[in-house]
Amino acid sequence: MTPQQGAEVEPGADAQAADGNVLEREVPVTPDTAPWLRLDARVIWVDVAQSLLSLTPAAVATWVVGVDPTWGAMWPFVLVAVLGVIGAARDALRWAFTRYRVTDEHVERRTGIVVRRYRSVRRDRIRSIDVTARLRHRLAGLRVVLIGAGQQFSAGESALSLDALHRDDAAALRRTLLSGEAAPPGARTAPPTRTAGSEGPTGFAGPADRSTEQVIARFRPSWVVYNVVGVWSVVAAAGLLWGAYWLVAMFGLDPGTWIQRNLSPGEVGWPVTIGMTLGAVLAVGTVARAAGYFSTHWRFELARVPGDDSTQLRTRQGLLTTREVNRDERRIRGAHVSEPVLWRWLGVADTEVITTGLSIWSGSTSILPRGPLPVARRVVGEVLEMSPGPFSRRLAPHPPAALRRRLWWATVVGAAVTGTSGWLASNGAVPVTALWWGAASWVVALASAVVAYRALGHTIVGDHLVVRSGLMSRATTVLRRDAVSTIALRESILQRRLGLRTVSAMTAAGWGVYEAPDVAVEESLAFALEAAPGLLEPFLEPHDPPQDASADRPTPQ
Amino acid sequence: MPNLRSPVHRVDPRAVRWWTLRGLCSAGLVLVVLLLVAWLWEPARGWLVAPIVLVAAWTAARALVEPRWRYAVHRWETTDEAVYGLTGWVVREWRVAPLSRVQTVDAVRGPLEQLLGLATLRVTTASSSGAINIVGLDKDVAEQVAERLTLVVEQVPGDAT
Structure with a gap:
């Protein structure tokens, strides 16, 4: 589509300024009398505590365990201590040089020691307020506030972060920014609602309007099953075991000999070795992932919270590090349920909302922990307030030609692998048995083709379009039809021969484009017409001519 | 159909x-x-x-x-409601964007295009992948169309998302 990119002159190349949501410059621009505020002073205490804490391993190693205080034995502890102290000192400096304020129109922040940076976010462009706290913040009663303004300012970064505020200030700031009311004259000069125990039983800030909120989903301990399966368990276990080995060796023990004696194949035989290793890796991995699930999603709750002029979709979760995300429901355009291929028999599903203004990398789009598919479907239905639910209609399958296309791809992959291994074998680089790899890859690819074909589907449910595709992760997308900003029909030469077209619906939210690949030609237009109502109608042929001229192969003139 | x-x-x-x-x-x-x-x-x-x-x-x-x-393939059209382009050679694509969702309309000219007196009409929407580029227009035509579309787009309220 953009063949000439890179060769052109961009008028007004300042995308940031054209966007206008977030501005970064060296001096403030808005003349305003609102007072500049400091971050909470407890940040300093946290820094001091962190410095002391980073010195403890060295102290423990020297005085408790009695490691020789030589450079060779002590360097990891020294490294930890130095990094910890430097980090804390930097953080304290950052605190000393950071000011923020909320005016009627902007949220502004000045920061930087050598290079002063000023950043402002227009309040009417604020799309999410993320309140998180690590363990150290929670112990000190602090909260980190991340303000998202729907810009691609820098991948995965919030428009503006305030690290950290007192939990009540954070709650007050969140309420102010989300309700759109005029800025209070300094959030903290007004007597704060700093009552003892205001944090509530969940340990979260701002237990406001609890009476009217509607809880859609809650933490289920049993979902741990869905979160421990997967290859990442093995990776986590490998990392943990390696770390444990290193740590034990650090304190002067020698796990190598123990393994040699109890686990080596020469001593106990191969089956025991393999069994023990696999068992240990799986057990450690499972426990690690289960711990991760509980600590990340502890007391998870997804709720619809009424605000002043719109409702918010709020998630709260976390055991040690808590995280609360508020998403403006006016900006939600749809939802996305993906099912990893290897665990589809178990019904594992990840659920995300498709919304404008939230980076898909920020993690704020996920509204449910990995869990059972039926729950994901119910939650999507309730979040989008669809009745009947988006998954109530059977998706229209795609024509067999789509399967043929995938089988051809599989064959090409198989042939390429066979050809490469054959060439390598003829050069003597790999043994001749490598040719079997080609055969095996062909079989796997054919099976994948069938799986990918069976994943295809599309339909229209009420005001939403539903498309499903994907091999490794079967993704079902539910998108509001009035959110479709561009519609495209695409057809390669091979697709034309097979009578297929890909329908793409572009939108400002989420990934930006959602596709129904390989729909039958005659169905593709009908689907596109329905997916973007009123958009394509003016460009239809007025009558039904026997043969269409536009879809024919172009004849060069 | x-x-x-x-x-x-x-x-x-x-x-x-x-x-x-x-x-x-x-x-x-x-x-x-x-x-x-x-x-x-x-x-x-x-x-x-x-x-x-x-x-x-x-x-x-x-x-x-x-x-x-x-x-032979490339064609384009603009109405008061939408921009419609057909592009491609091996892969052909029909693309329609409603003007109510358009954010910017530009006539862009790269060095080669300047040499030949051509321009690209670039129509962007809020979607990162929803832009329509109509390449190879006469530079005067592109500028006129861009001006006309800009006028139409300005009359549409809202932030086009």
Whole structure:
């Protein structure tokens, strides 16, 4: 589509300024009398505590365990201590040089020691307020506030972060920014609602309007099953075991000999070795992932919270590090349920909302922990307030030609692998048995083709379009039809021969484009017409001519 | 079921020359580099035969086939409600964006286009992948269309998301 990119002159190349949501410059621009505020002073205490804490391993190693205080034995502890102290000192400096304020129109922040940076976010462009706290913040009663303004300012970064505020200030700031009311004259000069125990039983800030909120989903301990399966368990276990080995060796023990004696194949035989290793890796991995699930999603709750002029979709979760995300429901355009291929028999599903203004990398789009598919479907239905639910209609399958296309791809992959291994074998680089790899890859690819074909589907449910595709992760997308900003029909030469077209619906939210690949030609237009109502109608042929001229192969003139 | 009709206007005939030049500047450049390497570095010649043949074929396709094919395919149209473009050669694409969702309309001119008196009409929407580029327009036509569309777009309220 953009063949000439890179060769052109961009008028007004300042995308940031054209966007206008977030501005970064060296001096403030808005003349305003609102007072500049400091971050909470407890940040300093946290820094001091962190410095002391980073010195403890060295102290423990020297005085408790009695490691020789030589450079060779002590360097990891020294490294930890130095990094910890430097980090804390930097953080304290950052605190000393950071000011923020909320005016009627902007949220502004000045920061930087050598290079002063000023950043402002227009309040009417604020799309999410993320309140998180690590363990150290929670112990000190602090909260980190991340303000998202729907810009691609820098991948995965919030428009503006305030690290950290007192939990009540954070709650007050969140309420102010989300309700759109005029800025209070300094959030903290007004007597704060700093009552003892205001944090509530969940340990979260701002237990406001609890009476009217509607809880859609809650933490289920049993979902741990869905979160421990997967290859990442093995990776986590490998990392943990390696770390444990290193740590034990650090304190002067020698796990190598123990393994040699109890686990080596020469001593106990191969089956025991393999069994023990696999068992240990799986057990450690499972426990690690289960711990991760509980600590990340502890007391998870997804709720619809009424605000002043719109409702918010709020998630709260976390055991040690808590995280609360508020998403403006006016900006939600749809939802996305993906099912990893290897665990589809178990019904594992990840659920995300498709919304404008939230980076898909920020993690704020996920509204449910990995869990059972039926729950994901119910939650999507309730979040989008669809009745009947988006998954109530059977998706229209795609024509067999789509399967043929995938089988051809599989064959090409198989042939390429066979050809490469054959060439390598003829050069003597790999043994001749490598040719079997080609055969095996062909079989796997054919099976994948069938799986990918069976994943295809599309339909229209009420005001939403539903498309499903994907091999490794079967993704079902539910998108509001009035959110479709561009519609495209695409057809390669091979697709034309097979009578297929890909329908793409572009939108400002989420990934930006959602596709129904390989729909039958005659169905593709009908689907596109329905997916973007009123958009394509003016460009239809007025009558039904026997043969269409536009879809024919172009004849060069 | 009625069919989608083609957009009304063809692009400027000078676009054929532009596509040819573009093909020569991209694929042709790779070919030149490969030939230079083969000429200067003897031991590599045996390995470079296959890449050179492939790139030469690709260059020929880009310079001879692609421009004429594209000229036969490419069409565009704007109404008061939407922008409609048909582009591509091996992969063809029909793309429609409603003006109510358009954020910017620009007539963009790269160096090669300036040389030939051409311009690209670029219509962007809030979607990162929803832009419509109509390449190979006469520069005056592109500017007029951009001006007209900008007027229409300005009258639509909302932030177009």
